[in-house]
Amino acid sequence: MTDSPAPLADPHLRHPADASAGDGPRDIVILGSTGSIGTQAVDVVLANPDRFRVTALSAAGGRVELLAEQAHRLKVRAVAVSDAGRAGELREALRARYGPAEPLPEVLAGPDAATELAASECHTVLNGITGSIGLRPTLAALRAGRTLALANKESLIVGGPLVRALAEPGQIIPVDSEHSALFQALMSGTRAEVRKLLVTASGGPFRGRTREELEHVTPEDALAHPTWAMGPVITVNSATLVNKGLEVIEAHLLYDIPFDRIEVVVHPQSYIHSMVEFADGSTIAQCGPPDMRLPIALGIGWPHRVPDAGPVFDWSKAMSWEFFPLDEKAFPSVALACHVGALGGTAPAVFNAANEECVEAFLSGGLPFNGIVDTVAAVVEEHGTPEGRDLTLDEVLDAETWARARARELAAHMTRPTAEARA
Incomplete structure (x- = not known):
């Protein structure tokens, strides 16, 4: 293994951004916020306002009401939908959520919207998009020097050499439960x-x-x-x-x-x-x-653990754990x-x-x-x-x-x- 390239994810390394993170809440961009990973990430952030602050959200556009609700609760600066045809509906949903004195977030729309947010000013980008459409945002986040909490396995799989060429040591933190x-x-x-x-x-x-x-x-x-x-x-x-x-x-x-x-x-x-x-x-x-909140919290909080991020076992009760060959x-x-x-x-x-x-x-x-x-x-x-x-x-x-x-x-x-x- 001596001639092999360095691993993309190494728990013994720290990304330089962590050294200058400061003591305040860490700024996070959540891509795919209305999906399974995204909604649980929002739960983690809302439970830990002293640790995390979401600056931007992106989603495909199929659940604009939920996206607008998330944007309002998190007080984000920008929100994006990849389906440009849903931008008007999103703006209406935002206006219905926000009060007259509350400034509306910027709305981005189109296939490049998530990529633009991935490069925006923040500490960590959580890529929770499903499918290989997450590749461009992954590359954008790495190119911009953001820490990448990666749940979008497809972008790494289809673009492995491209990701390897851009990623700095310690820049990628895996979020999949297995890789975490x-x-x-x-x-x-x-x-x-x-x-x-x-x-x-x-x-x-x-x-x-x-x-x-x-x-x-x-x-x-x-x-x-x-x-x-x-x-x-x-x-x-x-x-x-x-x-x-x-x-x-x-x-x-x-x-x-x-x-x-x-x-x-x-x-x-x-x-x-x-x-x-x-x-x-x-x-x-x-x-x-089996709960994704723990690996999500570790991904966006690394190198620190978030207290009570996920449920724990009741060790006073009997359990059986089985293993079988594939x-x-x-x-x-x-x-x-x-x-x-x-x-x-x-x-x-x-x-x-x-x-x-x-x-x-x-x-x-x-x-x-x-x-x-x-x-x-x-x-x-x-x-x-x-x-x-x-x-x-x-x-x-x-x-x-x-x-x-x-x-x-x-x-x-x-x-x-x-x-x-x-x-």
Whole structure:
């Protein structure tokens, strides 16, 4: 590992911005504020007004009433929607919330609005956007020198080399529960002492089922996650374990650990969020009830912990924690993701974009559950091996565009089982 690049996330390093943060509340920009990560981040901020102050919010635009409520409660300077057609509705919602003497925040709209806010004056940008559209804001925040609390795993996965080229030591703090757990566990030893990263997976709603038994599952089945409350895309990704494959790629990029030293372990209770095995045989685990407020608080508050950020276990009650090996035949997505991650270049962008299209096709009733990963694998294979040269943003976006179109074409030729067949 001596010739490897430095890891993007290192708990032993501090970003220079932390040295000049001062004693007052830390200024935060929240991207994706009306989503699952964003709403919980707002809860953390409101519970800790002495620690955090939100200066700007962004959202897609589907929940303008909630966005206006958040803006008013947090007294932000600016608010943005990526759907320019919802800007007027947002302004009306803001005027309804604000009193006559209260100044309205600036409203930004359009596909570049979140990117503009990511570069605005603040200490930390929390990127809670879902999907690869979060790449440009990620790059903007890094370029502007902000600390990046990263929940948008897709931007790192599809643009890994671009992110690596911009990120300074200690600038990225992971917010995904698994990567936050690894980040915390890695404090227990040096980088050279790490033997293996163990990424835990709940197994989703279909743990224990065979590939044949998964042929007839419905979107309603896939959206019934047993332990986490998330958006529909991430929930389906958890059902296929594509989400876990993406997390393995992310762990490789964040911590610079080879794929053959990253292992997925199924842990249904979701109490242990991930583990690090060290060279002496010690395994350090980070655990807690399944609640995203703790990793969010650590992400925006680092290097300090926020008291009572999340719930704790009642150790006076009996608990059982189980672990199982991953069934790679029923869930081939993790092995496919490792292959894609090793290929590098635009392959991860193709993998992610094709999956997003296939999940949409599944949710709309046009693609069988097993067809999601099968179609993604076909698109990845057709894409081929990327050329060994520096990656550009245009190449990533072009690869995504091709992958989305090709995934839609292939998905259109797959037939989802009828109700009679499922019966």
